[in-house]
Amino acid sequence: MFETAELNRKTSKEEYDSAEPGLRTALLASQERLKTADFSVIVVIGGVDGAGKGETVNLLHEWMDARHLDTHAFGSPSDEERERPPFWRFWRMLPAKGRIGIFFGSWYTDPIIQRVYGETTKAELEPALQRIQGFEKMLVDDGTLIIKWWFHLSKKAQQKRLKALASDPDTRWRVTKQDWKHFKLYDKFRRVSERTLRETSTGEAPWLVIEGTDKRYRSLTAARDLLDRITQRLAGPAAAPAARKPTRVKQDPHTILDTLDLSQQLTDKKYERELEQLQGRLNGLWRQAKADGLSAVLVFEGWDAAGKGGAIRRITPALDARDYQVISVAAPTDEEKARHYLWRFWRHLARAGRVTIFDRSWYGRVLVERVEGFAREDEWRRAYAEINQFEEQLAEHGIVLLKYWLHIDADEQLRRFKAREKITFKQYKITDEDYRNRAKTHDYELAANEMIGRTTTEYAPWVLVEANDKRHARIKILQALCARLEKA
Amino acid sequence: MFETAELNRKTSKEEYDSAEPGLRTALLASQERLKTADFSVIVVIGGVDGAGKGETVNLLHEWMDARHLDTHAFGSPSDEERERPPFWRFWRMLPAKGRIGIFFGSWYTDPIIQRVYGETTKAELEPALQRIQGFEKMLVDDGTLIIKWWFHLSKKAQQKRLKALASDPDTRWRVTKQDWKHFKLYDKFRRVSERTLRETSTGEAPWLVIEGTDKRYRSLTAARDLLDRITQRLAGPAAAPAARKPTRVKQDPHTILDTLDLSQQLTDKKYERELEQLQGRLNGLWRQAKADGLSAVLVFEGWDAAGKGGAIRRITPALDARDYQVISVAAPTDEEKARHYLWRFWRHLARAGRVTIFDRSWYGRVLVERVEGFAREDEWRRAYAEINQFEEQLAEHGIVLLKYWLHIDADEQLRRFKAREKITFKQYKITDEDYRNRAKTHDYELAANEMIGRTTTEYAPWVLVEANDKRHARIKILQALCARLEKA
Numbered sequence: 001m002f003e004t005a006e007l008n009r010k011t012s013k014e015e016y017d018s019a020e021p022g023l024r025t026a027l028l029a030s031q032e033r034l035k036t037a038d039f040s041v042i043v044v045i046g047g048v049d050g051a052g053k054g055e056t057v058n059l060l061h062e063w064m065d066a067r068h069l070d071t072h073a074f075g076s077p078s079d080e081e082r083e084r085p086p087f088w089r090f091w092r093m094l095p096a097k098g099r100i101g102i103f104f105g106s107w108y109t110d111p112i113i114q115r116v117y118g119e120t121t122k123a124e125l126e127p128a129l130q131r132i133q134g135f136e137k138m139l140v141d142d143g144t145l146i147i148k149w150w151f152h153l154s155k156k157a158q159q160k161r162l163k164a165l166a167s168d169p170d171t172r173w174r175v176t177k178q179d180w181k182h183f184k185l186y187d188k189f190r191r192v193s194e195r196t197l198r199e200t201s202t203g204e205a206p207w208l209v210i211e212g213t214d215k216r217y218r219s220l221t222a223a224r225d226l227l228d229r230i231t232q233r234l235a236g237p238a239a240a241p242a243a244r245k246p247t248r249v250k251q252d253p254h255t256i257l258d259t260l261d262l263s264q265q266l267t268d269k270k271y272e273r274e275l276e277q278l279q280g281r282l283n284g285l286w287r288q289a290k291a292d293g294l295s296a297v298l299v300f301e302g303w304d305a306a307g308k309g310g311a312i313r314r315i316t317p318a319l320d321a322r323d324y325q326v327i328s329v330a331a332p333t334d335e336e337k338a339r340h341y342l343w344r345f346w347r348h349l350a351r352a353g354r355v356t357i358f359d360r361s362w363y364g365r366v367l368v369e370r371v372e373g374f375a376r377e378d379e380w381r382r383a384y385a386e387i388n389q390f391e392e393q394l395a396e397h398g399i400v401l402l403k404y405w406l407h408i409d410a411d412e413q414l415r416r417f418k419a420r421e422k423i424t425f426k427q428y429k430i431t432d433e434d435y436r437n438r439a440k441t442h443d444y445e446l447a448a449n450e451m452i453g454r455t456t457t458e459y460a461p462w463v464l465v466e467a468n469d470k471r472h473a474r475i476k477i478l479q480a481l482c483a484r485l486e487k488a
Numbered sequence: 489m490f491e492t493a494e495l496n497r498k499t500s501k502e503e504y505d506s507a508e509p510g511l512r513t514a515l516l517a518s519q520e521r522l523k524t525a526d527f528s529v530i531v532v533i534g535g536v537d538g539a540g541k542g543e544t545v546n547l548l549h550e551w552m553d554a555r556h557l558d559t560h561a562f563g564s565p566s567d568e569e570r571e572r573p574p575f576w577r578f579w580r581m582l583p584a585k586g587r588i589g590i591f592f593g594s595w596y597t598d599p600i601i602q603r604v605y606g607e608t609t610k611a612e613l614e615p616a617l618q619r620i621q622g623f624e625k626m627l628v629d630d631g632t633l634i635i636k637w638w639f640h641l642s643k644k645a646q647q648k649r650l651k652a653l654a655s656d657p658d659t660r661w662r663v664t665k666q667d668w669k670h671f672k673l674y675d676k677f678r679r680v681s682e683r684t685l686r687e688t689s690t691g692e693a694p695w696l697v698i699e700g701t702d703k704r705y706r707s708l709t710a711a712r713d714l715l716d717r718i719t720q721r722l723a724g725p726a727a728a729p730a731a732r733k734p735t736r737v738k739q740d741p742h743t744i745l746d747t748l749d750l751s752q753q754l755t756d757k758k759y760e761r762e763l764e765q766l767q768g769r770l771n772g773l774w775r776q777a778k779a780d781g782l783s784a785v786l787v788f789e790g791w792d793a794a795g796k797g798g799a800i801r802r803i804t805p806a807l808d809a810r811d812y813q814v815i816s817v818a819a820p821t822d823e824e825k826a827r828h829y830l831w832r833f834w835r836h837l838a839r840a841g842r843v844t845i846f847d848r849s850w851y852g853r854v855l856v857e858r859v860e861g862f863a864r865e866d867e868w869r870r871a872y873a874e875i876n877q878f879e880e881q882l883a884e885h886g887i888v889l890l891k892y893w894l895h896i897d898a899d900e901q902l903r904r905f906k907a908r909e910k911i912t913f914k915q916y917k918i919t920d921e922d923y924r925n926r927a928k929t930h931d932y933e934l935a936a937n938e939m940i941g942r943t944t945t946e947y948a949p950w951v952l953v954e955a956n957d958k959r960h961a962r963i964k965i966l967q968a969l970c971a972r973l974e975k976a
Contacts (some may be wrong), residue, residue: 057809062805068816069814070813170768170771309554313549316550321549322592322593325558325559326549327555330555
């Protein structure tokens with residue numbers, strides 16, 4: 001793979017000088033058009049030390065409108081980053097639509113370096129690369145243009161370049177001890193990189209290997225690729241057909257939700273006793289979990305009036321107000337709309353020692369957005385896999401993740417709507433929309449069943465809660481939480 | 489001050505039970521109305537340990553719609569927080585308009601605790617309190633409703649409560665060693681708190697001292713105060729008159745900008761030599777500064793076509809692309825519009841070891857927003873003090889702050905506009921708006937002069953740059969930066 005980038009290619013000064021003005025104009029023009037486009041651009045910079053990564057990025061800043069480039073370098077993670085899953089630091093830096101984000105050091109750095117230094121085995125590289133593929137696919141599917149450049153130098157060329165830099169007092173600072181350390185590992189680095197590039201060079205997000213020996217050659221190659229890719233993308237069909245018609249679905253007679261026994265009940269007396277006991281237990285368990293640096297994410301989904309809020313309010317008294325946050329998922333802000341739909345959930349992930357409770361969640365994508373047609377069919381269809389990948393990362397990071405589906409039947413729902421209208425301080429909870437949604441019960445039911453089927457994973461199973469009896473539901477929810485914390 | 493909160497006030501169960509439903513309904517209703525209001529609410533929670541701070545916040549979460557409460561607890565700062573000025577962690581958590589942010593532990597915690605533990609002197613408390621006053625005034629001026637509750641217990645009551653909590657196995661965990669340590673310092677804590685509350689109880693953001701002995705009493709008192717304050721604010725006049733007419737200003741014949749000698753020039757040869765030398769010097773200086781954990785903020789303001797971008801591009805090649813970010817100040821996002829105008833600059837403050845270059849900045853408030861009437865007169869008039877406070881915090885944190893004003897005369901500007909139109913890759917830089925702005929030169933000039941006069945401080949002086957000759961300007965800018973870094 002790298003052989004084609006060891007041909008000692010050069011660009012003459014004449015060719016460079018004649019190409020530069022046109023290229024700059026075109027790049028600026030493409031950047032202007034990009035500003036109002038419906039996608040963002042991510043440029044991933046990787047490669048051999050001394051192959052001109054920094055210089056190329058500097059050059060792009062000089063040639064283009066630097067004010068619309070977001071360049072992010074990733075060194076050691078901060079403590080806020082370490083307390084979240086590894087990809088959090090990349091999610092938080094994703095550029096908004098219309099902008100170019102340059103990732104200098106990226107999600108490729110750790111897997112490669114860890115393998116080169118022998119911190120991970122050959123077998124462990126595989127899942128890391130698959131995660132990257134999944135991440136990039138998710139962004140590409142969402143419309144993001146991903147450009148990946150690998151700046152290459154042959155072993156000899158790297159040695160020569162490092163020596164040259166080190167011998168000049170003006171550039172000596174640029175050669176660090178780590179550079180020489182890396183150089184000694186050149187062969188291994190090359191092998192690991194080659195495998196990484198091969199496996200992550202997908203149709204939508206291919207790697208471009210750029211020979212780094214000649215400054216003029218690599219500058220023109222990178223700049224031209226950037227221009228070509230953006231121009232091509234701008235010229236291509238708009239992200240997707242605008243039609244977002246609600247998908248009508250047929251009712252499947254047998255569903256997992258139908259199997260729930262909604263007649264389960266608890267007496268007031270038993271409920272009060274168990275509630276008190278469980279809250280006490282939860283309190284103790286959470287204190288221990290917090291001391292161990294755990295964090296938890298609780299997801300509440302279910303029918304309108306299924307008692308999500310009430311269940312949440314039976315959990316929170318057992319926690320210190322400092323330790324939790326209830327996130328209500330409402331309409332996204334424009335900063336959120338300008339990015340992948342999961343971005344707004346990633347940004348809410350809390351630090352260690354905290355519980356984040358989502359009252360509705362990322363599952364809106366495959367529930368309300370699907371049924372109401374806010375998401376296109378291809379969007380909600382791929383969301384199952386995207387959600388599973390997201391939750392896998394939470395679980396791997398040791399986050400206690402619980403997903404509750406609160407289930408009530410249509411009769412019970414109607415009874416609750418009517419009851420709410422009579423209690424003054426609950427009136428605000430009932431709107432015409434709630435009644436409108438009832439008309440689509442069948443669609444929602446099928447969406448819920450499919451969601452549960454496709455997002456029940458061993459690391460994040462759904463807890464299905466029979467919620468016709470609120471007391472039963474609340475106790476079951478608390479029991480599941482305590483059991484899960486005990487295991488953790 | 490605290491004597492009035494040691495009266496052992498109690499609320500009977502009957503009174504509480506009869507008040508609760510009405511209070512809850514009213515609180516929820518006020519929250520509903522708040523959602524679409526043009527201001528945010530901040531509730532600051534302070535007070536004696538064991539006086540029911542956490543329980544009150546829990547209760548509010550139970551009574552109100554927890555999904556529209558943002559509760560933030562502030563423990564030790566993270567490394568990302570430590571690398572920015574102390575108020576950064578509070579700025580980042582400011583609620584958007586329509587929401588309630590509960591600050592559990594706040595900007596009051598450190599000044600009080602540090603004084604109680606003798607880490608600061610009596611005299612040092614004063615500037616800390618003044619900073620708080622300035623911060624709160626800024627938010628209040630912007631429309632924020634600030635509610636501050638101090639939960640108080642007499643020494644005897646605190647001791648009793650801590651003992652009671654500690655003797656019950658269910659609540660023992662809530663009493664930490666630190667609580668007892670604090671208790672031993674009760675008298676000192678009381679003195680420092682009293683002074684703090686006295687000096688920060690302003691007309692717009694007064695403290696309410698709440699007696700914490702009786703749970704029912706303190707709950708009702710807090711909830712009623714919250715309701716009253718929000719209701720009052722909702723009933724009051726809208727934030728401010730909507731009229732945002734541009735303020736026409738008369739031209740002052742003698743200005744500081746007039747004193748600049750715009751004829752200063754450099755020959756090409758001298759320029760090239762000095763540029764190279766200065767870039768090398770800057771490179772070395774920055775590497776050292778970075779190693780020392782410094783960060784820098786460079787602000788570029790000046791006339792259209794004064795050469796801000798070109799000057800920035802003479803600085804960046806001396807830096808590693810990983811170390812800087814050029815922030816272009818464009819239209820705010822809706823998340824930014826929902827907060828104080830300085831929020832969007834606070835959020836861009838970078839971590840240690842980085843240079844943040846603002847191509848236009850917070851000074852837009854007193855330049856374009858003033859002249860074009862985007863800000864009301866009272867808004868831009870108070871902005872001078874707000875900006876000075878902001879910059880003082882940057883300077884105190886050790887951030888190298890440089891503010892450049894690039895000055896050209898009207899003839900030179902016109903020449904450059906015409907020239908830009910001829911260079912294809914610079915055409916995008918010239919729009920009709922640029923010509924329109926020229927018509928308001930006099931207004932802009934006066935605004936610029938007033939800005940320079942009112943925001944030239946010893947910690948953040950303006951560097952006035954004669955920019956008719958680009959070579960002279962760039963060299964002067966680099967020289968000032970190098971000199972400033974050398975000093976630091």
